[in-house]
Amino acid sequence: MNDTRENMILPGKVDLPFSYSAGKTASRFFLGLRDHKKILGKRCPGCQKIIVPAQLFCKECFVETDEWIEVGPEGILLTFTVVYRAGKHQPISTPLAYGIIRLDGADTSIIHLLGETDVSKLRAGMRVRAVFSERRKGHILDIQCFRPV
């Protein structure tokens, strides 16, 4: 259609800063990472599940979680992927790997980067361990990644 003319396209940029409140629960979780290299979960007083990363409330019971509990730093890799398709939104260069990890002592799993990007060296069920960043600032990337034990 309309092959005879060149389509006029306006390049548009959305270039905006955002700064998201973590809230008191995620803040405490991040401070655990930053200041103590500890991964914290919270227990739901209803279903007794230990939710990691810590959440203010349990989505099923719809009540606030109460007790803080340290979990990990080791756990079992439930599943993984290795991403080759690069994008500006990725925090590190490709290939990069993600895993879903059930940390020891937790009833839910955490998603994070994996330190191993060779598919042949990853398998569901293997044990992995959190590696903390050298410079931590109170952020989910204060855990640099999880690496096979």
Next chain:
Amino acid sequence: MGKRVAIIGTGQTNHCSSREDVNEMELVYEAASAALMDAEMTIQEIDAVVLANMELFEGRALPDMWCGEGAGAFMKHSFKISTGGTSGTSGAISGYYHAASGLFDTVMVVGFEKHSDGNTAAGMALTDPFWDRHIAAAAIGNFALSVSEYMADRGVTKEQSAKVAVKARRNACNNPHAHLQMPHLTVKEVLESPILAYPIHRLEMCPQSDGACAIIFASEKIAQKKCPRPAWVRAAVTRHDHIYLGEVKHRLATMRSLRAAAKSAYGIVGIREPIKEFDVAEIYDPLTYAEIAWYEALGFCRDGEGGRLVDDGITQMDGELPVNPSGGVISTNPVGASGTIRVAEAALQIHGRAGKRQIPDVNLALATGYGVYCWSDVIILSSKPG
């Protein structure tokens, strides 16, 4: 015809410029929990969830995916309504439809916005990339243009505008959830506050707030059982108009989307003299001049008499038709929640649970929503199912 539906519970966060202690999803949870407590219900008793917000303010895409859990949407029917400034009322209307359809007995609606997470003015400026984006100064610039037109059309004075600001911020003092509470604000102070865009002073504009508001709609059977004095939805009407500011002349003076929505809603309920028949109105006033213009569009007075209504104190707490006992949007403005708050406040007045801002014996209440001059929502609540 749809089923009878009533509002049986409402909940709000304490709105302020920045809620550092909660993230956006937790803000939603706070409002939803409060509504459940108000209705004496558990989340298991809720069948469906409707969310409402303006996602680009926080830079989010599909924020209902994250924030839905906060409204208790886990394993429930849920989606998000987004219609600019009317999002909060459009979400409420959608919640009403859910229940009135007979498909759901109980529906939770949560409007929310966390302005402090983002950059509101810039988010607003992301309009038509070919046209407005390079010219418009967000909402305030467009308001200012219309106000200059409106003042010329109707002869509304700066003092009348400032009186609306004073009324709003004083009323807000009776509302523990309100953002801007200014018990001693004077007309002089309003007019001495900095000009944002001529002729609009800072204190004549709404603030930007972090906040959420939840409403629980219920079918007739549940409403009768759960709520001693349900707020029955008697009409819920939306009208839409042109988006290019210059395509409709005298926007504020004509505001034909609001006039058409009101006409239709009044027709459904059989209202002839709104100023006499309504006991209270919670209208979406993004700035003082708009409140005066809406008086005219809503038929509270004849065209050109909006300013007089202010001068005569008709819309004060003790006036013939109190408008915005909550303090209105001028006092509290988490955009996606602002419309929901109007509906919740109107319902609270009928429930008789409005605390210090309660108007005595409210049987018929009006709530409106407004969005970028294009959308108007009109909702009428009553103590009688009709």
Next chain:
Amino acid sequence: MNRNLQQEELLRIATQMNLEFRFPAGIHYERFFRELKETGRIMGVRCPECKRVLVPPRPVCGECFVRTGEWVEVGPEGTVIAYTSIYFPFIDGSTGKPRSIPYGAGLIQLDGSFSAINHILEEGDPGKLHIGMRVKAVLKEEREGNIGDILYFKTIEPEE
């Protein structure tokens, strides 16, 4: 609010949205900007039913729900039907930088057009602006084919 609850530190997660889009102009904006760039003319389209001339031009008249019809040159002079001066600082979403203030803005009904357009006014002093004043578009010398080709509207001084 839980302000009374002792909390060591409340964190925020900062991030920059940096997304690029390519907006298709479509035939109406394309012709509008091409005329503006090449001939300096401001164009509208007329609705074949209600006969309103719409600027900016668009494919459909919403009032009549029909396709718009013939192209009509409008302006470059027009009448201010609403005005303001912007004093508050804000970030321009398309550049990420603060817009320089104050500046005048108006709704300008170009001669021959039904709809008015919002644009920048050269005069930024609200004391010197009034409804009904006549203005004229001032175009860039080197035009690029976007709305910025109209620099602003300048006041036409009434003849002595």
Next chain:
Amino acid sequence: MDPKVAIIGVSQTKFEPDKSYEDIPETVFRVVKEAMEDAGIDKNDLGSIVTSSVDLWDGRTASNQMLVDVVGSIMKPESRVAGDGLGAAFQGMMTILAGASEITLIVSQCRGSMGAHYEISNWVFDPIYQQPLGLDYLSAGALQANHYMANYGISQEDCARVVIKNRSDAKNNPYAQVKNETTIEEVMNSPMWAYPIKEMDAAPISDGACAVVLASGPRAEALSNRAVWILGIGSCLDCHYLGHRDLSGGDALITASNRAYSMAGISNPLKELDVAEISAAFSYQELLWTELMGFCDRGEGARILKEGLTCLRGLLPVNPSGGMMAGNPFTVAGLTRLVEAALQVRGEAGDRQVKGAAKALCHGTTGFCGQGQYVMIVGN
């Protein structure tokens, strides 16, 4: 449920990688006019309009504003579901059942060509725990694919067969964007994007729009002799955080489809449904979704495909249009499925027609890994 709401008009654009030759209002006006002509109504008949779109994909705020003129909403009620188009159809249906409108227009549009789809999808993830990791629809989908495939012994070749089936069926679909046949080898050799998802396992990025006209029972009967009735709907939202759900399954889709089945009085979907149009952005999803919708037992999705049950001439053809593999404008996908389902029930699906289709399922999804699920059953 009583058949109270019907589909009386449908239209869709051709799905293309780049429709930059025209603006969005132009595209939308065309499908709206076509759907209204199909329904035999004009603008004055419209009681309300529901649109579906997502601001960030449109690169502008309150982006449905740009559609006011072309969807006929001047001085009419318009609302927008910021999500999948099938959700907008739910809203439209409830508007009618609530008595607020007799005839409601549903419109969904998206331009994949305007922005970077996967980068934008990163902004769907919560900004606290997930977004900073750089997750997007692709990487999240890959985690789900790997988990599902490992747990149920599904091979990458099994997924490739989904691509082959849909590409082959898309040949019969005049609206399809991708319609060249392919082979297992070709899919397997396409670049690995995120293990185990390869480029050809992913639906293309598309531009397009579609429109549906819904009517109340009495109006539908008065206006149309080929009305398609909504027999049941169901929807459900799963939790957001990827570590908090079992990715190899999907309770939300099980719940949503069971809700729709129970409303439509369906107990054995494989036998009672004649055709299903489902939203699968990646090949593995078609297998997983068919399991969760109860077309077969868990882990059997690949088997029923291999045995031809879900092929065009099978017991329950799935995506005879080619599904999202044939064209995938984000948010439009679910409503497109409804358009296709309605065409099937009307017997107007051309070369992709399933013979004697009387009862059809359509499905939409929103968020990543099927977090939000919508299922609708339609019939004649």
